[in-house]
Amino acid sequence: MTASATPARTDAQLAALLPHPAADANKYTRGKLYLVAGAAPYPGAARLAGTAAERTGAGYVELFCAGKSLLAVRCSSPSLVTRDWRTWHPARLEPPREGHPWACVIGCGFDASPALMELLAETVRAFPAPLLVDGGALGLLAGETGLRLAAERAASSEAAPLVLTPHGGEAARLARAAGVSDTLDAPDLAGALARAYHALCVLKGPRTFIADASGAVELMDRGTPALAKAGTGDVLAGIIGALLAQGLAPRDAAALGCALHAEAGRAAADALTDICTTTEDVIAFLPAAVRAIAGA
Ligand SMILES: NC(=O)C1=CN([C@@H]2O[C@H](COP(=O)(O)OP(=O)(O)OC[C@H]3O[C@@H](n4cnc5c(N)ncnc54)[C@H](OP(=O)(O)O)[C@@H]3O)[C@@H](O)[C@H]2O)[C@@H](O)CC1
Ligand SMILES: Nc1ncnc2c1ncn2[C@@H]1O[C@H](COP(=O)(O)OP(=O)(O)O)[C@@H](O)[C@H]1O
Numbered sequence: 001m002t003a004s005a006t007p008a009r010t011d012a013q014l015a016a017l018l019p020h021p022a023a024d025a026n027k028y029t030r031g032k033l034y035l036v037a038g039a040a041p042y043p044g045a046a047r048l049a050g051t052a053a054e055r056t057g058a059g060y061v062e063l064f065c066a067g068k069s070l071l072a073v074r075c076s077s078p079s080l081v082t083r084d085w086r087t088w089h090p091a092r093l094e095p096p097r098e099g100h101p102w103a104c105v106i107g108c109g110f111d112a113s114p115a116l117m118e119l120l121a122e123t124v125r126a127f128p129a130p131l132l133v134d135g136g137a138l139g140l141l142a143g144e145t146g147l148r149l150a151a152e153r154a155a156s157s158e159a160a161p162l163v164l165t166p167h168g169g170e171a172a173r174l175a176r177a178a179g180v181s182d183t184l185d186a187p188d189l190a191g192a193l194a195r196a197y198h199a200l201c202v203l204k205g206p207r208t209f210i211a212d213a214s215g216a217v218e219l220m221d222r223g224t225p226a227l228a229k230a231g232t233g234d235v236l237a238g239i240i241g242a243l244l245a246q247g248l249a250p251r252d253a254a255a256l257g258c259a260l261h262a263e264a265g266r267a268a269a270d271a272l273t274d275i276c277t278t279t280e281d282v283i284a285f286l287p288a289a290v291r292a293i294a295g296a
Contacts, residue, residue: 008220037064
């Protein structure tokens with residue numbers, strides 16, 4: 001039987017979640033996003049996620065990427081603080097201080113290299129604040145080791161939340177690894193993945209379903225086929241990551257993030273046509289999305 005998804009939230013409900021900065025804000029109180037992304041073949045994915053996070057209000061985005069991606073990202077996005085991911089050691093981080101929220105996004109532009117499995121494992125084990133897993137890292141998570149790491153994270157005393165943002169292909173891999181039927185309807189599949197991986201699951205597609213392990217599923221269907229372009233998923237990961245980094249609860253960050261992403265796609269398509277909209281345009285039209293939702 002298909003789980004029934006609750007309808008998308010109203011703009012007024014979403015507007016109440018927008019993280020406007022306080023008058024006395026600084027870049028750390030606005031929220032820090034650690035972004036572990038961009039293997040050598042995919043520096044663009046790291047840049048897309050990072051700049052989308054900056055546009056969504058994160059005060060500080062620190063990007064850890066492959067040595068070979070460093071120069072490309074640094075030259076194209078000087079405001080991203082960009083480091084070699086061999087210096088990423090989440091186990092050495094002290095938990096964030098009160099009023100200085102953090103989050104981490106890992107996996108945009110990951111390939112299947114075994115060294116990246118170690119990076120992912122250390123991050124799932126030790127990152128002490130909300131963690132979003134996207135892109136190639138979802139393929140690495142899809143296996144016995146990934147299932148065990150997710151269960152251990154959920155059982156640890158801090159139990160900082162885990163968020164997964166698979167597209168249909170990534171969801172099928174996660175499902176196979178967990179013994180979940182990948183023929184389930186999307187809302188049921190999202191719920192089954194949430195339970196199997198002890199996570200909030202944002203199952204992306206023309207209609208996006210946000211499910212948690214309790215069985216609650218929320219529908220977001222305000223997108224546009226103009227969003228069917230390489231890299232728009234990396235943009236969504238950066239947007240939701242920035243909202244988590246600003247202290248929103250995972251369900252709220254996912255609902256608002258998906259709505260902003262969809263609305264930015266619509267605003268870009270209105271201005272530039274559904275044919276000509278590029279992934280970079282989706283980031284450029286995030287202000288229009290914020291205005292549309294804030295004006296509700
Ligand atoms: N600019 C950059 O640097 C960019 C870098 N990127 C990075 O590339 C990495 C690989 O990510 P990826 O998504 O390109 O490839 P992969 O995970 O192998 O999945 C593709 C397979 O899944 C299947 N599939 C089924 N349903 C699907 C669906 N709804 N949506 C999409 N696919 C669906 C599909 O099968 P098909 O439908 O063709 O039968 C196909 O065989 C990742 O780290 C990402 O971050 C990209 O974001 C692009 C911009
Ligand atoms: N036809 C469509 N209608 C609405 N949204 C779409 C459509 N196709 C794709 N999207 C959205 O675009 C994004 C694509 O993400 P993903 O497949 O992960 O791209 P990538 O891996 O290239 O970054 C998702 O947020 C998805 O919901």
